[in-house]
Amino acid sequence: MAYDHRKIEEDAQKKWEATKLYRAQEDKKKPKKYVLDMFPYPSGEGLHVGHPKGYIATDIYSRFSRMRGYSVLHPMGWDAFGLPAENFAIKHKVHPREAVKRNIANFKAQLAHIGFDYDWSREIQTTDPRYYHWTQWIFLKMLEHGLAFQSDEPINWCPSCKTGLANEDLDGTACERCGTPVEKKKLPQWVLKITDYADRMLADLDTLDWPEHIKEAQRNWIGRSEGAELGFPLVGRDEKIMVFTTRPDTLYGATYLVLAPEHPLVSTLTAEARNAKEVRTYVAAAAKKTEVERGAEGKEKTGVRLESIMAVNPATKEEVPIFVADYVLSSYGTGAIMAVPAHDERDFDFAQKFNLPMRQVIQSGEDCYTGSGRLIHSGAFTGQDNETAKLAITESVGGRKVVRYKLHDWVFSRQRYWGEPIPVIHCAQCGVVPVPYEDLPVTLPEVDHYEPTGTGESPLAAIDSWVHTTCPKCGGAGKRETNTMPQWAGSSWYYLRFMDPENDHELVSSAAEKYWAPVDVYVGGDHAVRHLIYARFWHKFLYDIGVVSTSEPFARLEFLGFILAEDGRKMSKRFGNVINPDEVVAAYGADAFRTYEMFMGPFENTVAWSTDSIAGTARFIERVWNMQEKVIDEAHAALEPLLHKTIKKVSSDIEAFKFNTAVSQMMIFLNAVEKESAIGKRQMKIFLQLLAPFAPHVTEALWERIEAEGSIHLSKWPTYDESLIATQTVTLAVQINGKRRGEVRLAPDASKDDALAAARAIPAINNALSAGAPTRVIYVPGRILNIVV
RNA sequence: GGGCGAGUGGCGGAAUUGGUAUACGCGCAUGGCUUAGGACCAUGUUCCGAAAGGAUUGAGGGUUCGAGUCCCUCCUCGCCCACCA
Numbered sequence: 001m002a003y004d005h006r007k008i009e010e011d012a013q014k015k016w017e018a019t020k021l022y023r024a025q026e027d028k029k030k031p032k033k034y035v036l037d038m039f040p041y042p043s044g045e046g047l048h049v050g051h052p053k054g055y056i057a058t059d060i061y062s063r064f065s066r067m068r069g070y071s072v073l074h075p076m077g078w079d080a081f082g083l084p085a086e087n088f089a090i091k092h093k094v095h096p097r098e099a100v101k102r103n104i105a106n107f108k109a110q111l112a113h114i115g116f117d118y119d120w121s122r123e124i125q126t127t128d129p130r131y132y133h134w135t136q137w138i139f140l141k142m143l144e145h146g147l148a149f150q151s152d153e154p155i156n157w158c159p160s161c162k163t164g165l166a167n168e169d170l171d172g173t174a175c176e177r178c179g180t181p182v183e184k185k186k187l188p189q190w191v192l193k194i195t196d197y198a199d200r201m202l203a204d205l206d207t208l209d210w211p212e213h214i215k216e217a218q219r220n221w222i223g224r225s226e227g228a229e230l231g232f233p234l235v236g237r238d239e240k241i242m243v244f245t246t247r248p249d250t251l252y253g254a255t256y257l258v259l260a261p262e263h264p265l266v267s268t269l270t271a272e273a274r275n276a277k278e279v280r281t282y283v284a285a286a287a288k289k290t291e292v293e294r295g296a297e298g299k300e301k302t303g304v305r306l307e308s309i310m311a312v313n314p315a316t317k318e319e320v321p322i323f324v325a326d327y328v329l330s331s332y333g334t335g336a337i338m339a340v341p342a343h344d345e346r347d348f349d350f351a352q353k354f355n356l357p358m359r360q361v362i363q364s365g366e367d368c369y370t371g372s373g374r375l376i377h378s379g380a381f382t383g384q385d386n387e388t389a390k391l392a393i394t395e396s397v398g399g400r401k402v403v404r405y406k407l408h409d410w411v412f413s414r415q416r417y418w419g420e421p422i423p424v425i426h427c428a429q430c431g432v433v434p435v436p437y438e439d440l441p442v443t444l445p446e447v448d449h450y451e452p453t454g455t456g457e458s459p460l461a462a463i464d465s466w467v468h469t470t471c472p473k474c475g476g477a478g479k480r481e482t483n484t485m486p487q488w489a490g491s492s493w494y495y496l497r498f499m500d501p502e503n504d505h506e507l508v509s510s511a512a513e514k515y516w517a518p519v520d521v522y523v524g525g526d527h528a529v530r531h532l533i534y535a536r537f538w539h540k541f542l543y544d545i546g547v548v549s550t551s552e553p554f555a556r557l558e559f560l561g562f563i564l565a566e567d568g569r570k571m572s573k574r575f576g577n578v579i580n581p582d583e584v585v586a587a588y589g590a591d592a593f594r595t596y597e598m599f600m601g602p603f604e605n606t607v608a609w610s611t612d613s614i615a616g617t618a619r620f621i622e623r624v625w626n627m628q629e630k631v632i633d634e635a636h637a638a639l640e641p642l643l644h645k646t647i648k649k650v651s652s653d654i655e656a657f658k659f660n661t662a663v664s665q666m667m668i669f670l671n672a673v674e675k676e677s678a679i680g681k682r683q684m685k686i687f688l689q690l691l692a693p694f695a696p697h698v699t700e701a702l703w704e705r706i707e708a709e710g711s712i713h714l715s716k717w718p719t720y721d722e723s724l725i726a727t728q729t730v731t732l733a734v735q736i737n738g739k740r741r742g743e744v745r746l747a748p749d750a751s752k753d754d755a756l757a758a759a760r761a762i763p764a765i766n767n768a769l770s771a772g773a774p775t776r777v778i779y780v781p782g783r784i785l786n787i788v789v
Numbered sequence: 790g791g792g793c794g795a796g797u798g799g800c801g802g803a804a805u806u807g808g809u810a811u812a813c814g815c816g817c818a819u820g821g822c823u824u825a826g827g828a829c830c831a832u833g834u835u836c837c838g839a840a841a842g843g844a845u846u847g848a849g850g851g852u853u854c855g856a857g858u859c860c861c862u863c864c865u866c867g868c869c870c871a872c873c874a
Binding site (some may be wrong): 175211212214216217220221223225227243244246247258299301326327328329331332333336337339340342345346347349404406529550594599600601602605606607608610612613614615619620660661663664666667668671685730732733734735737738739740762775776777780783784786787788 | 790791792793794800801802803805808809812813814815829830852853855867868869870871872873874
């Protein structure tokens, strides 16, 4: 019978559906595996062939785990709040809720063709009030614990998206979504104190089974640095300029100070400077430039001196000049630095340009030396090692040791419609009053216009009937907060909701949480920094308040490489190079599609799609189908060693996410079966089981055809016998002086003398041996015989 | 500039972690089957060479009986961060 993938897929999917095969169940008698994909954003463009790659991997892993006797949770849901959904809705003139509904239906239909084992009874979406009830609940808990606060510090504002953004939402200094350079804007904002968790997030990275480069990206983003805050008194004023430095050991070499143009002291000092006008011009020019523009001018430093104003180096007591320069960032440290041109390259460049004095304080032969060494010209500290003197120098001038982070607190307000309302009420009498827990969720009201206003207020502010409410505390007039939460809110805890999706009384029941937590394997690409930092932060907070029992949400992380278009570019509508999985599945079948994506290369590699190559896996699946003609009743002994080797390799490869080599091992086995023209029924069953996670449909159909019981996907994963992998004879390479000269076949446990004797049959070896006794003979049984002459 | 990672056939890639380099697949070539095939089957396919043989894992050096794998120097590419004091 010819292979008809359409019919086979349809039948198998119907069978799974009818028997509710993939329902996740808390079964105390079984160990559990929680396997999770980073859930998708249901965009209007639908899936391209790159999207399912990670889903196929988790599908294989979860099917494999189920067959190995685990109780499996493999759910799917939708991250549907946020700008893309809202922009799509605005563009197509539909309500975002409708747009999301439509997009999700489209995504689900596309996924259905591929044959995943998701437990759809647990499907969730972040835009469901039953879900965002608990997103709001977490916010209120943070407020209660002092981790959410209001601030009117200037924030990043995207003039095109018309909303404030967190640092994490920037690509350099442009909005990562639309590329528009961001501006600084003063707006009252809700901010989450993520920095309180910086040290723990850093330390706990060591406990995680994550790829090293992801951990490193997290470390870079948190950007912890230890240093000192030192005060430089201003001459003739009762005030100090505080600087942050990681090199207090070079204090004796600090010959001038530099303030960022945005530093709070700049305006008052400017007024007193002899060249006030010049300084104002510089500051105004710097304000106009974005940080990208400042950086784009390369290492060419600009700046202006605050003439007639001096500060005192607290160590040398010398007076030092003060500059304003935009190479100093206002957002890091104190916004002011002490400049040590002899031991810092940026200060060196600046000092050269402005002809400023340099003083060496660490012994070296270089003009600008940034390494360690022995201190010189450093008063009482001269002669000491610079590293050990750091603390003493800091304390000698009344400074203190401080830790600074690049990570900033999380700007949490968005001036957009399509997000979770922030559940607080502003009351003239009582100030900020949280919405009582029993009044959650605060649902998103209907509006006429959900386009952003650009005024700094969200479209919600225009709905009087919604905004005006009573204060829960005093009963007087109150106004609702009209900002919404950022897109990352809903995705920061969804993995907990999957454990207990119908529970409307609590975030997650402790029974469900204790059974399923943590996520055993989390799979995704992108979002390596933002999503993972936010989710870890929320999780640690929930751990602290006793909601979850583990200190980290994702025990193991597998990072996936993307699939590029055939032309090597990113797949995009813009380039017209998008390949739709629907078409691939229709042409080659879901099993061939799944197997191909896993066979393309190592899972973490980015590889270009190749329509030529998928034909290879399609052939493979069809040849598997044709194997049924070669099935005989009794086992075919010649296949046995290879079969056991294949069980071993496929099992360990799936566990390690090395799907490409698992597939090639099964191809090797198939080649052998075709060569032998026979396979025993029991052997066939085992082979089908190994292939089942990759090609669930064709294996299910063949499983039925060879009259095996039930569904192959609930059958017990085969085990292998190491002793059966060993073959009767092995091929041993024979070398002379490390050069291969031939090979012999002999028993794997043959003695050295036997091996040597066998090797004499090779003329080249015999010649070499008859010339004289070998100096040395290295024999590794089953591997190599190397004769040194 | 800093950090991380990688360089293996025409292409995607494999290599039991120091033991027959180029598995598996694509592509290509030759033949078969076919009215035809971009379907299927068989054989071959790292390079040079008719062959014998030789060379070969970015380049060069080292350790070792033996190096794609370990060490040193250099080159190239990718990703992340980037005037972070």
